[in-house]
Amino acid sequence: MSYFTHLECSAPCGAPAYDPRTEQHLCVCGAPLLARYDLERARAWQKNTLVGRDPNMWRYRELMPLFDGEAPVTLGEGWTPLIHATRIGADLGLSRVFVKDESLNPTNSFKARGLSAAVTRAARLGARVLSVPSAGNAANAMAAYAAAAGLSAKVFMPRDVKVPFIRECELYGADVTLVDGLITDAGRIAAETGKPLGWYDMSTLKEPYRIEGKKTMAYELGEQLDWQMPDWIIYPTGGGTGMVGMWKAFDELERIGWMGGGTRPRMVSVQAEHCAPIVKAFEQGAERSELWVNARTIADGLRVPKAVGDFLVLRAVRESGGTALAVTDAEMVSAMRELGNREGISAAPEGGASLQALKQLVAEGRVGAAETVVLFNTGGALKYLDVLI
Numbered sequence: 001m002s003y004f005t006h007l008e009c010s011a012p013c014g015a016p017a018y019d020p021r022t023e024q025h026l027c028v029c030g031a032p033l034l035a036r037y038d039l040e041r042a043r044a045w046q047k048n049t050l051v052g053r054d055p056n057m058w059r060y061r062e063l064m065p066l067f068d069g070e071a072p073v074t075l076g077e078g079w080t081p082l083i084h085a086t087r088i089g090a091d092l093g094l095s096r097v098f099v100k101d102e103s104l105n106p107t108n109s110f111k112a113r114g115l116s117a118a119v120t121r122a123a124r125l126g127a128r129v130l131s132v133p134s135a136g137n138a139a140n141a142m143a144a145y146a147a148a149a150g151l152s153a154k155v156f157m158p159r160d161v162k163v164p165f166i167r168e169c170e171l172y173g174a175d176v177t178l179v180d181g182l183i184t185d186a187g188r189i190a191a192e193t194g195k196p197l198g199w200y201d202m203s204t205l206k207e208p209y210r211i212e213g214k215k216t217m218a219y220e221l222g223e224q225l226d227w228q229m230p231d232w233i234i235y236p237t238g239g240g241t242g243m244v245g246m247w248k249a250f251d252e253l254e255r256i257g258w259m260g261g262g263t264r265p266r267m268v269s270v271q272a273e274h275c276a277p278i279v280k281a282f283e284q285g286a287e288r289s290e291l292w293v294n295a296r297t298i299a300d301g302l303r304v305p306k307a308v309g310d311f312l313v314l315r316a317v318r319e320s321g322g323t324a325l326a327v328t329d330a331e332m333v334s335a336m337r338e339l340g341n342r343e344g345i346s347a348a349p350e351g352g353a354s355l356q357a358l359k360q361l362v363a364e365g366r367v368g369a370a371e372t373v374v375l376f377n378t379g380g381a382l383k384y385l386d387v388l389i
Helices: 058-061 086-092 111-124 136-151 163-171 185-195 209-222 241-256 277-284 312-320 329-343 347-362 382-388
Strands: 005-007 031-039 083-084 097-100 129-133 152-160 175-179 232-237 266-272 323-327 374-377
Touching: 031 209, 058 209, 058 232, 083 209, 086 097, 086 129, 086 266, 086 277, 086 329, 086 347, 097 209, 111 136, 111 209, 111 241, 111 266, 129 136, 129 185, 136 152, 152 163, 163 382, 175 185, 209 241, 209 329, 232 241, 232 323, 232 347, 241 266, 266 312, 277 312, 277 329, 277 382, 312 323, 323 347, 329 347, 329 382
Parallel strands: 097 374, 129 152, 152 175, 232 266, 232 374, 266 323
Antiparallel strands: 005 031, 083 097
C-alpha cells in the first residue's frame, strides 16, 4: 500500500498542495517541493513487514513516491553496509563509530538512491529526455537509471571534471556537454538548453524526488541499529539533498512510531575550506547562504558554491543541535588514506571529510566516548585516485 498523497512547499509559503500525478518542479515561490504521505494511516504499517523484503531502498516503498501498482526503476540501490570502524574508533577513544559506506551503491555513490527515485517518477510521468547538471556522481547515476528506464540522458558538467566521470556517462549512452565554470554554470546552461525542448530537469532539489531516495539512508540506519538512532550523523554537504532527506525521514519515523523512543541525531554538515557556504551561514546565524566566490576543492561533490536548499540544510543542523564544519583538502586526503589503511574502506574525499570532522569534534570534547557516531562515505576512491599522488 502506498501512503503517498501530495507535494507541498518546503518554505512554506502558503501555496496549495501540488499534484504528484503531473510534472512538478519548484514551488511558485521558488522553494523546493517535498513529497508528503498520509502518516496517520501509515501508523498501521508495522516494522515486521520488512522481514524478507529485497535488500534495497524500495523495501520502504509505503513511504516512497510510488502509487499502487507502480514498479520502481531500480538497479539494487540502497541497503549499504554500516561498518563498525573499531580501529578508528579506538584511535579516537570512541567505542561506537560506524561508517555508512555508500560507495557500494550502483555507479559507486549515494547518488544512485536519489536518481532511482527521481527517474522512477519521471518515467511514470511520461518524460522522455532527462537533463542534469553535475560535478560527476549524479551524472553517472542519472545516466545509468535513464538507460535502465529506456530514456535519453543529457548531462552538463564543468569542463575540469575528472575524466572517469565523463567516460562513465558515455558508457551508459548519455550525451555529455562540458561547460566552462562550476556546477552552477552547468545548471544554468542545462536549463537554458533543455527548457525550450521540454527536457525533464533532474537538478538537485529542483524536482521533488531525489530527496525521497536519499531519505532512505536514515530508514536504513534505523533498521540496522534496531531503531535506536545514532547520537551523531556526520555528512559531507554539497547540494545537501541527503541532509534534507534524512531530517525529513526522522520526522516521518517519529510520526509513525518507529523511532524506538530515542531522540533524533545531531546533524553535522561538513564542507571544504574553500567552498563552505553552509558553514559560513551557520556561523553567522543566517537562514540562507551566500554564493561562494572562487569555489575550489578536490572533492567534486563539495564544490557547490550555493545550494538551492541551503535553508533546509541549515534548518536540519540547527533543529538537531548539530553544527557545520569546514576541512582542508589535505585533511580529506589524509583521512581517505586512514579509512583505507585502518578499516579497508574505499573512500572518496567526501568520506575523508566526514572522518576529519569527527576528529575536530573529538578534539573539542563534543563527542562522548560511548556515543554512537555515523560517518557517511558518499562514494568510492577509484574515481579519485589522482588525489592520492
